[in-house]
Amino acid sequence: xxxxxxxxxxxxxxxxxxxxxxxxxxxxxxxxxxxxxxxxxxxxxxxxxxxxxxxxxxxxxxxxxxxxxxxxxxxxxxxxxxxxxxxxxxxxxxxxxxxxxxxxxxxxxxxxxxx
Numbered sequence: 001x002x003x004x005x006x007x008x009x010x011x012x013x014x015x016x017x018x019x020x021x022x023x024x025x026x027x028x029x030x031x032x033x034x035x036x037x038x039x040x041x042x043x044x045x046x047x048x049x050x051x052x053x054x055x056x057x058x059x060x061x062x063x064x065x066x067x068x069x070x071x072x073x074x075x076x077x078x079x080x081x082x083x084x085x086x087x088x089x090x091x092x093x094x095x096x097x098x099x100x101x102x103x104x105x106x107x108x109x110x111x112x113x114x115x
Contacts, residue, residue, distance in 0.1 A: 035050030
């Protein structure tokens with residue numbers, strides 16, 4: 001069984017920065033991909049960024065140059081550094097772990113960016 005525990009969501013002002021963390025526990029395989037997705041009220045859950053076991057990253061166009069995903073394999077933790085935040089970044093951010101056994105989602109953490 002795998003569990004993901006997220007933290008870091010806050011209310012911030014436009015232009016500010018925030019870092020989200022997601023710690024995975026349980027049967028974590030060496031080969032896996034961790035990522036962040038976000039969902040605003042009334043909208044679908046959208047891809048934000050992913051990073052695989054060797055550090056290859058992928059970003060949504062809307063966050064390129066502003067967000068950075070990273071991971072600490074020793075801690076089974078993934079981070080999302082969010083800079084130059086915009087009101088449109090407001091959403092519940094979900095962590096996801098994908099490996100051979102399947103995918104597991106975190107509970108989500110609320111990020112609110114005010115004007």
